[in-house]
Amino acid sequence: MQTQDNTMTENPRETSDKKPEKATDPAIESGLERLTPERIQKTINQVLEQETGPRFKAYVETCMRCGLCADACSYFLSNDRDPYFMPAAKVKNTIWEMLAKKGNVSKDFLRQAVRISHLECNVCKRCAMYCPFGIDIAYMMLLVRRICHKLEITPQYIQDTVNSHSVTLNQMWVKDDEWIDTLQWQEEDARDEFENLQIPLDKVGADIMYSVIAPEPKFQAGLIYQAATLMHAAGIDWTMPSTPGWDNSNMAMYTGDNEISGRIARAFFETAAKLRVKRIVMGECGHAFRSVYDMGNRWNSWVMPPFEVVHALAFYHELLTEGRITITEKYKKKVTLHDPCNVSRGRGLHDKARQVVNMVCEDFVDMVPNREHNYCCGAGGGVINCGPPYKGERMQNNKNKAEQLAATGAEVLIAPCHNCHSGLEDIIQHYDLKMEIKFLGDLIYETMEKKIYTPGE
Amino acid sequence: MNSFIAFIMGPMVWISAIIFVGGLLFKCISIIQSVRQKEPHIFSYMTVKHSLRSIGAWLVPFFPKSTRLRPVYYTISYLFHILLFVVPLFLASHIVLINEAFQVSWPALNDSLADWLTLLVIAALIFFAVRRQMVPEITYLTSATDYLLILLVLLPFVTGFIAYHQWFAYRWMAVAHVLSGELMLIIIPFSRFSHMLTAPLTRAYMGSEFGNVRHARDW
Numbered sequence: 001m002q003t004q005d006n007t008m009t010e011n012p013r014e015t016s017d018k019k020p021e022k023a024t025d026p027a028i029e030s031g032l033e034r035l036t037p038e039r040i041q042k043t044i045n046q047v048l049e050q051e052t053g054p055r056f057k058a059y060v061e062t063c064m065r066c067g068l069c070a071d072a073c074s075y076f077l078s079n080d081r082d083p084y085f086m087p088a089a090k091v092k093n094t095i096w097e098m099l100a101k102k103g104n105v106s107k108d109f110l111r112q113a114v115r116i117s118h119l120e121c122n123v124c125k126r127c128a129m130y131c132p133f134g135i136d137i138a139y140m141m142l143l144v145r146r147i148c149h150k151l152e153i154t155p156q157y158i159q160d161t162v163n164s165h166s167v168t169l170n171q172m173w174v175k176d177d178e179w180i181d182t183l184q185w186q187e188e189d190a191r192d193e194f195e196n197l198q199i200p201l202d203k204v205g206a207d208i209m210y211s212v213i214a215p216e217p218k219f220q221a222g223l224i225y226q227a228a229t230l231m232h233a234a235g236i237d238w239t240m241p242s243t244p245g246w247d248n249s250n251m252a253m254y255t256g257d258n259e260i261s262g263r264i265a266r267a268f269f270e271t272a273a274k275l276r277v278k279r280i281v282m283g284e285c286g287h288a289f290r291s292v293y294d295m296g297n298r299w300n301s302w303v304m305p306p307f308e309v310v311h312a313l314a315f316y317h318e319l320l321t322e323g324r325i326t327i328t329e330k331y332k333k334k335v336t337l338h339d340p341c342n343v344s345r346g347r348g349l350h351d352k353a354r355q356v357v358n359m360v361c362e363d364f365v366d367m368v369p370n371r372e373h374n375y376c377c378g379a380g381g382g383v384i385n386c387g388p389p390y391k392g393e394r395m396q397n398n399k400n401k402a403e404q405l406a407a408t409g410a411e412v413l414i415a416p417c418h419n420c421h422s423g424l425e426d427i428i429q430h431y432d433l434k435m436e437i438k439f440l441g442d443l444i445y446e447t448m449e450k451k452i453y454t455p456g457e
Numbered sequence: 458m459n460s461f462i463a464f465i466m467g468p469m470v471w472i473s474a475i476i477f478v479g480g481l482l483f484k485c486i487s488i489i490q491s492v493r494q495k496e497p498h499i500f501s502y503m504t505v506k507h508s509l510r511s512i513g514a515w516l517v518p519f520f521p522k523s524t525r526l527r528p529v530y531y532t533i534s535y536l537f538h539i540l541l542f543v544v545p546l547f548l549a550s551h552i553v554l555i556n557e558a559f560q561v562s563w564p565a566l567n568d569s570l571a572d573w574l575t576l577l578v579i580a581a582l583i584f585f586a587v588r589r590q591m592v593p594e595i596t597y598l599t600s601a602t603d604y605l606l607i608l609l610v611l612l613p614f615v616t617g618f619i620a621y622h623q624w625f626a627y628r629w630m631a632v633a634h635v636l637s638g639e640l641m642l643i644i645i646p647f648s649r650f651s652h653m654l655t656a657p658l659t660r661a662y663m664g665s666e667f668g669n670v671r672h673a674r675d676w
Contacts, residue, residue, distance in 0.1 A: 053494075128667075132515060133655070347672060350673075
C-alpha cells in the first residue's frame, strides 16, 4: 500500500501478491535476531555518512525518476515488468528509505534489503549504461551489502565462502596439500597426452603466473588439465603458486566485506611478486577479474593492478593470433556466445572473444542483445553463491535470459566465466533449452593441434 | 502591498538570480572539495577524453540504447530541456529587461514563435505529470515532490504566457510570473533540478570508468 509520501509500509510487494512466501536462511534470521535498533541505526549511518562521498550524494539527490533504468534490468524484464524489480526501485526500497528514516529501520525492512541487494541484483552494471546521468545503481547495491555485512545478516552460503577466504585465502576450504595434490594429479593425467608436460610450481622469474578460482581444484580439475596442455603446447614459460594466494576469486567483494576482499587481492599480488613473474594470466572467470582489476586493487590503494592481469579471453586471442596454438579442424556445431558482465562491460573483451570464437568455430550466431548490452547471466554478482534456498527464484528471475538463449537456435552456448557457466547451465536445464554449455577453453582444447610450438614455424 | 510588489519586481530578482548562480557555484565547489577529501581516486580515473565522449554520446538524440527504448518520452524530454533555456533566454520581453539593466541585448525570437514554443513546454510538463500516473514503473517511483517540481516549472511558463497575452488581471499575472520564476530559480540548487550541474559530472565519471578503466562503452 502506497502512502501519500510513498514510504514503505508493511506490505511493499503490493504488485505481486501471487508469488509464494519468500525463502530465507538461518544466517539471515539468526543475524536479524541478534540486532538491536541502536546497532541498526548506528551501523547504517556510519556506512552512509563515512564510507560514501560526493558520488553517492549526487546519485541519491539527482535521480529524476525517469525510469530509463527499468529496461536495463533482467529482473524487471523476467518478472513481467514488475516495477518492484527496476533498478531505481531497488534503491528506493533500500537506500532512500534508510536515508529518510535516518537509519532507524525495522528488521522486516532489513530482511527485504538483504534480498534486494543479494538476490535481486547481480551488480552487473547494465543499469549504469541505461541511466542518462550514469548513476551507478550497482554501486549502491554493494553499499547495501556492506551494511548487511556489518549487521551480520549476509546470506549463509555466500558468507561461508567469505569465511573460507578469511581462513584459507581460498573460497572453497581447499587445504594447502589438497591444492598441490590436485595440480600434480592433473599434471600426471596430462602426461598421457604430452610426455614432458609440467605444471611448474613456484618457478621464480617465469613469464606468466597462471591462476584459477577455488572451485576448479575442488570440482573442475579438468580445467586445470586443459590450461596446462594449452600452456605446454604454446611453449609458455609459466608457473603456478603452491602457496595460498593461488585463488583469484573473491567472494568478499560481493558481501561488502571490503577488508577481507582487500586482503585477498593483496595476497594474490604478493604471491605474483614473490614469484617475480611478468604477467598474471587467469582462467575464465568474471568476478575474479573484476576483483583484481577494479575493486580489490583499489582497496589496497593501487589505481590499477600492480601486475598486468590478462583474462583468459585476451590470452587465447594472443595465443591464436601469434600462432602459438593452431586449430586443426574448426568446431562444427552451431555456437553462440554469452558476454559475462565483468569481462564485457567490465573489460571490453567482447570483440576479442568473438574473434577467438570465429577462429575456433565454423558456425557462430550472436545473441541479441550482445556485447556491452548483453543480459546478465543471472548467477553472478554473488547471487548463485547465496546457494540452494534461492535457486527457484533465480530461475524465475532468469526467464528473459532463457528466452534470449532460445532465440539463437544454437546447439552450444559458450560461457567464458565460471559463475555464468553454472547459472546458465541451471537455466538450460530448468527451461529445457537443449543446449550444451562450454567454456571457450573447452572448445580450444577440443580443436587445437596437440603439438609443441616452436618459434619460427 | 505596493512595496511588496516593488520588492518582488526589483531586488528580489537580483537575489533569486544570485541564489541560483551562487547556489550552483557553491555546490560545484563543495563537490570538488568533497571529492578531494573523500574520493580522490576519482581524479585518478577521470579523463577529459572519456568524459567528453560520454557526455557527447548522451547529447546525440537516440544514440544511447535506453533512449531508443522510450522514444516518445525521450523526444519530449529532449525538446523540453532545450526549450526550457531557449524560450526564457530569447524572449523579447526578457531581452528588453536585460537591456534596460545592463545595456546588452541579443536577437529575440519572433513573438508568435515564442508563444507556440511556450505552449510546447507547458504541454511537455503536462505530459510528464500524466506519465507519472500512467506508466507503472514511473508511478512506483513517484511521490508528491515530483508533482510539486513539475508545478514549480509550470507556473512561470503558464503565468508568463497569460501575462503576455494580457488576459485576466495583467498586473497580478505579471507579479505572479516574476514571483514563480524567482521561486523556481531559488529552488534549483536545492532540489533535483541541481542535476543541471551534477549530471554532466556523474556522466563524465561513468564515462571515464567505462571508457578509461573498463574499455567499454557506456551508452
